[in-house]
Amino acid sequence: MVAQILVDGTINGAIYALLAIGFTLTFGAANILNLYHGTYYMLGAYFVYALLSMFSIPLIFAVIFSILIVMIIGVFLYYPIKILQKHGGSTSVLIFTLVASYFTQYLLTQIFGSTNLNIPSFINGSLNILGVNVAFSRLLALLISLIIIILISLFMLYARIGKEIVITAQDSYIAQILGINTNRVLIITIAISAMLAALAGIMISPFLTLVPNMWLSPLIMAFSIVILGGLGSIVGSIIAAFIIGYIQSGISIAISSEAAEIVILAVIILVIIFRPSGLLGKKID
Amino acid sequence: MKRKNGIIIRIIILIFLGLSFFVPFIIKNAFLLGILTIANIYAVFSGSWDILSGFTGKENFGYAVFAGTGAYFVGIISQSFAIPWWIGVPVGGLLAMGIGILVGFPTLRVKGPYFALVTLALASVAQDSVSIFSKITGGENGLAGIDFLSNSSITNYYITLIFTIVSIFLLFEFGMSKNGLILKSLKVDEKAAEALGVNAVRYKLIAFELSSLFAGMSGALLAYYYGYIGPDLIFPLSLNVIIMAVFGGTGMIIPAALGGYTLMIFSQYANSFLGSYNSLIYTGILLIIIMLLPNGIFKSFYKFFALKEGRHSNGEHH
Numbered sequence: 001m002v003a004q005i006l007v008d009g010t011i012n013g014a015i016y017a018l019l020a021i022g023f024t025l026t027f028g029a030a031n032i033l034n035l036y037h038g039t040y041y042m043l044g045a046y047f048v049y050a051l052l053s054m055f056s057i058p059l060i061f062a063v064i065f066s067i068l069i070v071m072i073i074g075v076f077l078y079y080p081i082k083i084l085q086k087h088g089g090s091t092s093v094l095i096f097t098l099v100a101s102y103f104t105q106y107l108l109t110q111i112f113g114s115t116n117l118n119i120p121s122f123i124n125g126s127l128n129i130l131g132v133n134v135a136f137s138r139l140l141a142l143l144i145s146l147i148i149i150i151l152i153s154l155f156m157l158y159a160r161i162g163k164e165i166v167i168t169a170q171d172s173y174i175a176q177i178l179g180i181n182t183n184r185v186l187i188i189t190i191a192i193s194a195m196l197a198a199l200a201g202i203m204i205s206p207f208l209t210l211v212p213n214m215w216l217s218p219l220i221m222a223f224s225i226v227i228l229g230g231l232g233s234i235v236g237s238i239i240a241a242f243i244i245g246y247i248q249s250g251i252s253i254a255i256s257s258e259a260a261e262i263v264i265l266a267v268i269i270l271v272i273i274f275r276p277s278g279l280l281g282k283k284i285d
Numbered sequence: 286m287k288r289k290n291g292i293i294i295r296i297i298i299l300i301f302l303g304l305s306f307f308v309p310f311i312i313k314n315a316f317l318l319g320i321l322t323i324a325n326i327y328a329v330f331s332g333s334w335d336i337l338s339g340f341t342g343k344e345n346f347g348y349a350v351f352a353g354t355g356a357y358f359v360g361i362i363s364q365s366f367a368i369p370w371w372i373g374v375p376v377g378g379l380l381a382m383g384i385g386i387l388v389g390f391p392t393l394r395v396k397g398p399y400f401a402l403v404t405l406a407l408a409s410v411a412q413d414s415v416s417i418f419s420k421i422t423g424g425e426n427g428l429a430g431i432d433f434l435s436n437s438s439i440t441n442y443y444i445t446l447i448f449t450i451v452s453i454f455l456l457f458e459f460g461m462s463k464n465g466l467i468l469k470s471l472k473v474d475e476k477a478a479e480a481l482g483v484n485a486v487r488y489k490l491i492a493f494e495l496s497s498l499f500a501g502m503s504g505a506l507l508a509y510y511y512g513y514i515g516p517d518l519i520f521p522l523s524l525n526v527i528i529m530a531v532f533g534g535t536g537m538i539i540p541a542a543l544g545g546y547t548l549m550i551f552s553q554y555a556n557s558f559l560g561s562y563n564s565l566i567y568t569g570i571l572l573i574i575i576m577l578l579p580n581g582i583f584k585s586f587y588k589f590f591a592l593k594e595g596r597h598s599n600g601e602h603h
Contacts, residue, residue, distance in 0.1 A: 095575060256417075262410050265407065272392055
């Protein structure tokens, strides 16, 4: 059972990390809490399904197109959010992004119906790790997630635009003084967040049935991870993603997945009481 | 300040209030009267969401949990013995207040978006819990067998009407008092308010407790009206109450309550021809309103009149 928890937790943790990095980046750089984040994840999976069932294109193209479309939607949504942020403040941004998620849910319900849809496994076969049978497609998800997490970290550390994002996330005022085009930085940040979330959704889609309300639980998950890791901290959210991944797989296997949800909520409330800035977060004030 | 303005609006509100007492003499159709009765209760839903979220900017994304506490209390107790509504409603409200303390104390104490997350997650956990504990909660089927409010649709209407007027009046008075101003100052700049000696946590908690009290009471009242309670009645509330309050306009109680009242009537009427497009259209309309009329329909209406009047009485403002 321990081996099962370790394997499941690692795979979940890696996918959650993908999900949470974008969420925390958007918060850090743009000061936007984007409640549409879970919807990127859902749309990624839905677009792959739609592209595969409408056109007979290879899977890899479906994945790439799907991610591109989600990135475009993300950037497109950034404009109303930016206007709201200027005039309405954070309240209207939160409400707007939440309602936009529900709008997308109802739109997908109209298009695809509320029946469960399935995406076929990307590759077949399985491997025995520590006495646990792990499907290749799960290993693939783990591998791709880890590669992307490393690439993103390198990008943030060494690429010019990555450094600009980090600086903007730390202090957007200083970033402007340094001559960074923060508007461009924010658009790229949003596009990267949408890309990572869509990728997470696509990679997990073979193990899930697609339903139009599947955006809410990844959103809550990303939000919880980011609070545990500290709002705005990339390293914090990667660590927190794995912690939450292990907690979730442990309790799901030992008790049930609903119990896991309750325990995670309890952990988050404890974090809020005792360490509101999270493991590695910047202080909010 | 605002209280001196808006005489026209006050007169209009009084006329409507007066008219609302004569409704049962005009509308004899029990079905239509039923719609208005439900709309009364929904006015309290959106008005009580507003006192916390509209005033302080602490968005409650799990309103269903608080309304559901009152409603499920009545539903569960009624399985064992009948409890009259005038006991069930206040007790349901107090229980919701209890949940409010548990949720609010840790999350409203700290600055940041923690309250929004916890309420969002709590609603999801609560929905799961209703199916996990289906032996107690009735699961998807809900709980029937709650004593009806009364056997007459006219009595139902008057009970909910008086409940609504009293609730909205209390919430409005609180919102327009010094307390309401302090709450709004927290939305603008919590730090500055604290620097002026305002105990921000205390005020946010008071607003949240008021909000959950009225949420629980109106949830319980809804259970008595339908004689039934189930997830289909409760869980959509988390989103719907936001749609209704923002549609009407937040931060003034009455516009939010009117938003709940009118959208409820409209949705009951529109269900027949919108069918499954219903929710899609509401969320779409709300997105447009947030962008184009951030003050909401009724608050914009109020501001339009208040401004006009202001122009006549003291021209130096414009």
